[in-house]
Amino acid sequence: MPIIEMHLMTGRSVEQKRAVAAAITEAVCTTLGVKAETVRILVTEHGSEDFSVAGMTAGLRTERQQESEGI
Amino acid sequence: MPIIEMHLMTGRSVEQKRAVAAAITEAVCTTLGVKAETVRILVTEHGSEDFSVAGMTAGLRTERQQESEGI
Amino acid sequence: MPIIEMHLMTGRSVEQKRAVAAAITEAVCTTLGVKAETVRILVTEHGSEDFSVAGMTAGLRTERQQESEGI
């Protein structure tokens, strides 16, 4: 511990994933006083139809915004 | 909050995913008295070898059923 | 499946928990065409220091709001 699960929208680059893993681990070690070796992070990526806010998937939201902005 | 993670078998259509996101959000808002904007839903899909009941994956179960029904 | 994990702030009544379980299950059955028996819902409650938005726990947010409103 700590064990961290992070849910992201798909599409992050390898560089971003490596950077966020390092940065979160440092943040946790500094504030909780744990050793880096105890920190594990699992990332799960979600497509645009697999995440919703206010009952609307991200994909539908994008579609609606594009419609409202004209073709 | 609420934050909801929903595990589904793979294969739902975009229409189904949009419909279930809207319906769950309405269900939660009505019964818990929260605003729709606070409801987030994450969907994770699992393949037929990544879900098991009673120690048998869905894929194995299907295979067994097909066998028992003859070729 | 579907298996649903719902994260809530602590403090919901038994009546609310029963109502939201019934309502989500109905929402899922109607939109995904699954049988109610296949729907499982797990609720995890989080205290005010165990949920944060924008880097601020709910507890700290409440504290700040009370301060800004006087006394």
Next chain:
Amino acid sequence: MPIIEMHLMTGRSVEQKRAVAAAITEAVCTTLGVKAETVRILVTEHGSEDFSVAGMTAGLRTERQQESEGI
């Protein structure tokens, strides 16, 4: 219940997935005294850039090791 989520690195064979589902279910039934039908297992697979220990993704760790071992 029990409901079990298992996070694995990608790349397990169908045979391994079926074997581990059966073995975990038996382990749970024996030690907790539950019926196999109540045990559900969800597997989520993570790629090498989606799992990190000590702030380093599995992919980066492999890369570093290969470098240190020479080409």
Next chain:
Amino acid sequence: MPIIEMHLMTGRSVEQKRAVAAAITEAVCTTLGVKAETVRILVTEHGSEDFSVAGMTAGLRTERQQESEGI
């Protein structure tokens, strides 16, 4: 990895928790060929109003059963 989250109804004894942790770990090591040191298990317990099947919480189900059995 593997990292395992197990959801249980509240009320397991310390002995049961220690036994199931050992048994699952052995099951995973044997079938997936991993070292025991890589297996981490997290248990989350859920009260009777925090788990539902078919839209009915475990608490409500018990209540109904007791009613149907007389006083």
Next chain:
Amino acid sequence: MPIIEMHLMTGRSVEQKRAVAAAITEAVCTTLGVKAETVRILVTEHGSEDFSVAGMTAGLRTERQQESEGI
């Protein structure tokens, strides 16, 4: 998104929880280029019998260590 679930051993202070929420959020915003308002963190605490490594709960491990160190 990102939505982050962090599993901790029980016993962190309110100050630690507030500090880690702020630090993780900043780490995520800096490396992924997201706005702080989109970052949600859920903390779940686990008791010493609810977390195991290598098939041994944290509670059992502590007990064994105390025994091996004499009374």
